[in-house]
Amino acid sequence: MKATSLDSLMARALVLGACLLTAPALGASGVKVLEPRLSTVKPTTPELDEETPVERVVVKFHEGTRVRLRQGMIRAMNGERSQEERGRMARYKLSEGRLDQDLNEAQRVMKRSWRWGVPERLFRQDEATLAERKRSAENLSGKEMADLDLYYEVPLEPGMKASEVEELIAQLNALDSVEIAYAEPVMWAASVEVSSDRFSSSARHDTRQGYLxxxxxxxxxxxxxxxxxxxxxxxxxxxxxxxxxxxxxxxxxxxxxxxxxxxxxxxxxxxxxxxxxxxxxxxxxxxxxxxxxxxxxxxxxxxxxxxxxxxxxxxxxxxxxxxxxxxxxxxxxxxxxxxxxxxxxxxxxxxxxxxxxxxxxxxxxxxxxxxxxxxxxxxxxxxxxxxxxxxxxxxxxxxxxxxxxxxxxxxxxxxxxxxxxxxxxxxxxxxxxxxxxxxxxxxxxxxxxxxxxxxxxxxxxxxxxxxxxxxxxxxxxxxxxxxxxxxxxxxxxxxxxxxxxxxxxxxxxxxxxxxxxxxx
CATH class of the missing domain: 3.40.50.200 (Peptidase S8/S53 domain)
Structure with missing residues (x-):
């Protein structure tokens, strides 16, 4: 690639960077207008192989629903919902009645087996911190960010496989108020096994660091x-x-x-x-x-x-x-x-x-x-x-x-x-x-x-x-x-x-x- 084209490429990137510093545009009502966040498309078939080890089921409720954990129960805080949240909830054509019904059903299916625990917040930070981080990220980027307090996890018994939670995930994804539910697999280090020669001890090895x-x-x-x-x-x-x-x-x-x-x-x-x-x-x-x-x-x-x-x-x-x-x-x-x-x-x-x-x-x-x-x-x-x-x-x-x-x-x-x-x-x-x-x-x-x-x-x-x-x-x-x-x-x-x-x-x-x- 020629130097002139590299300069052009970098210039476009720098313009983007400058744009990220710009405050979100204001609509006619004076309310900030953010680039909408795209919802996840729910899977219609199991995503993971049946034998894949999984450690939790993750559930995310739709933006605007203001679902919160209170006294061990997942509840919709209908009286605390902001105008902005009501607008986001309306985007998904959700009524408060529909949301309450879905929450009751979600908690019923999440508690029906001894092989998994009770629902917990996925993000363990306090609610005020999560709310402030969301607000500042939106102001900095001009983009709608996820309300991380809408994420919940159902911890699974050690050794469970993806096939054992397929029904639970399907039942949760069938609810209108759920944006996405999925099984999170056990995570592994991103290294691979390779054969190698053995070297004798040495006090200094930086000459071998070819990547430097x-x-x-x-x-x-x-x-x-x-x-x-x-x-x-x-x-x-x-x-x-x-x-x-x-x-x-x-x-x-x-x-x-x-x-x-x-x-x-x-x-x-x-x-x-x-x-x-x-x-x-x-x-x-x-x-x-x-x-x-x-x-x-x-x-x-x-x-x-x-x-x-x-x-x-x-x-x-x-x-x-x-x-x-x-x-x-x-x-x-x-x-x-x-x-x-x-x-x-x-x-x-x-x-x-x-x-x-x-x-x-x-x-x-x-x-x-x-x-x-x-x-x-x-x-x-x-x-x-x-x-x-x-x-x-x-x-x-x-x-x-x-x-x-x-x-x-x-x-x-x-x-x-x-x-x-x-x-x-x-x-x-x-x-x-x-x-x-x-x-x-x-x-x-x-x-x-x-x-x-x-x-x-x-x-x-x-x-x-x-x-x-x-x-x-x-x-x-x-x-x-x-x-x-x-x-x-x-x-x-x-x-x-x-x-x-x-x-x-x-x-x-x-x-x-x-x-x-x-x-x-």
């Missing part, structure tokens, strides 16, 4: 470190997943530790490897993170939904901060059999599920950069089976979706998800970072690996690039960069992928992106 090198092989983080702020200084980043080893010798102190973590060592290794790519310290041993002067933290998902965890993380990092979404889950069956990585066949990014999408959309409206692993399911996200969930013309969360390439070139890995919604890519194999211990490590606090892989390894490389660019912008007095502007910058200045049918976008190139950002 200049383009075309790496993202040229070493160049970014020569730019004021390019090491991520002042930028907050929170990783959302299962666990971390916060005592690792090469990790900084966490500025934020939220949620509850799993006690499993595999989860700790995964989270430690992820944050090692971003923030390992520049201390003369181990490895060096892309944005090693950034403030990092973790938000655990052991006792809360992913959507709630994303919301907490976005509040923690604030405008200009970065939330890294490192998990994936089994989605609809787009392929009967994958060419490789069969154990994760048909796994998709988490924004496929509406609660996660709404949490991410609200975060990006608040100026938070959300970097999301595209997943290792080997599928084309443009497949009709996803009903437009990854079609930007239908909906766009504002997140940066990351695919994975081979370490030797920019060819998509066999198992990476791909499609028009995938924005950028990076190394999906042979990533040197913390944890696991195949590279060296006499104890868990001194483990290193040369084989971190998957979109789990690609996403933190991109998140590090985002933190580096945001740090440079901050140091130059340019303030927080709008998420969609950042996303377009990475796409416009990156190293192209190998041509082919699997679209995973370019790999970030900080040497090309940094001057473009600072000259805007």
């Amino acid at each position: 090198d200049a383009a075309p092989m790496g993202i040229d983080a070493r160049y970014a470190w020569t730019v004021p702020g390019g090491r991520g200084a002042g930028v907050k980043l929170v990783d959302v997943e299962g666990a971390w080893n916060t005592a690792h010798e090469d990790l900084p102190d966490f500025f934020h530790q939220g949620g509850t973590t799993f006690s499993d060592g595999e989860w700790r290794d995964h989270g430690t490897a992820v944050l090692g790519v971003v923030a390992s310290q520049s201390n003369g041993y181990g490895v060096t993170g892309i944005a090693h002067e950034a403030w990092v933290g973790g938000q655990g998902i052991a006792t809360q939904s992913m959507a709630s965890a994303i919301h907490h993380a976005a509040r923690a990092v604030g405008r200009g901060g970065v939330v890294l979404v490192e998990l994936q889950a089994p989605g609809p069956r787009a392929m009967k059999k994958c060419a490789c990585n069969q154990s994760q066949c048909n796994y998709v990014p988490l924004e496929y599920w509406r609660a996660n999408f709404d949490a991410i959309a609200q975060a990006t409206a608040h100026g938070v950069h959300v970097v999301e692993a595209a997943g290792n399911g080997g599928v084309d996200l443009d497949d009709p089976v996803y009903r437009g969930a990854f079609n930007r013309a239908v909906r766009d969360s504002g997140a940066i979706l990351v695919g994975a390439s081979a370490s030797t070139d920019h060819a998509p890995t066999c198992w990476t998800n791909h499609g028009s919604r995938v924005d950028v890519h990076s190394w999906g194999e042979k990533v040197v970072t913390l944890g696991y211990g195949d590279l060296s490590g006499a104890s868990e606090n001194r483990t290193y690996t040369a084989t971190f892989s998957g979109t789990s390894s690609a996403a933190p490389i991109v998140a590090g690039a985002v933190a580096s660019l945001q740090g440079a912008a901050r140091a130059a007095g340019k303030g927080p960069i709008r998420p969609r502007v950042m996303r377009e910058l990475l796409r416009a200045t990156g190293t192209p992928q190998v041509p082919g049918p699997k679209h995973i976008g370019p790999q970030p190139n900080l040497r090309a992106a940094m001057p473009r950002l600072l000259s805007r």
Whole structure:
């Protein structure tokens, strides 16, 4: 692509960013006019394979219904409904009588089995905070945001399968007042198993971090470190997943530790490897993170939904901060059999599920950069089976979706998800970072690996690039960069992928992106 066309592309992105700062237009009545939020199309057939492990059923009531949890019961707060909410409720031709009937029926079907618990709020933040965050996101974006207090979960007994809740979901989706009900599958780390050689112990491994090198092989983080702020200084980043080893010798102190973590060592290794790519310290041993002067933290998902965890993380990092979404889950069956990585066949990014999408959309409206692993399911996200969930013309969360390439070139890995919604890519194999211990490590606090892989390894490389660019912008007095502007910058200045049918976008190139950002 010619430089002039890149400039034009960036100009359009910057105009969009400027538009996001503009207050919503006012109608003739003086009421703000927001871009309407599209409702989800309810599935007419089961979305997941019968044997898919699921951990909760999620229920979302229509906008404007003002359904709230009171004394353990889901109730419609009819007397508290605002004029705006009444208008949104009328959009779906819902009367208060119809809503009350639907709520009674919903609670009846949700309580009819001992194999699941009583309904709870999906987002555990207090109601006032959720309401204020919704209001501010709408004012900032000019777009109608979901009322996250309309989401509820029915916790399921451990070990339940999708087939065991199909009837419950169908009964809930049959109610006019329900926007969507679905089974949320158990979520997994977006890494893959690869074979590797063992290396002898070594005190320093940064020379093996090829992803730090200049383009075309790496993202040229070493160049970014020569730019004021390019090491991520002042930028907050929170990783959302299962666990971390916060005592690792090469990790900084966490500025934020939220949620509850799993006690499993595999989860700790995964989270430690992820944050090692971003923030390992520049201390003369181990490895060096892309944005090693950034403030990092973790938000655990052991006792809360992913959507709630994303919301907490976005509040923690604030405008200009970065939330890294490192998990994936089994989605609809787009392929009967994958060419490789069969154990994760048909796994998709988490924004496929509406609660996660709404949490991410609200975060990006608040100026938070959300970097999301595209997943290792080997599928084309443009497949009709996803009903437009990854079609930007239908909906766009504002997140940066990351695919994975081979370490030797920019060819998509066999198992990476791909499609028009995938924005950028990076190394999906042979990533040197913390944890696991195949590279060296006499104890868990001194483990290193040369084989971190998957979109789990690609996403933190991109998140590090985002933190580096945001740090440079901050140091130059340019303030927080709008998420969609950042996303377009990475796409416009990156190293192209190998041509082919699997679209995973370019790999970030900080040497090309940094001057473009600072000259805007």
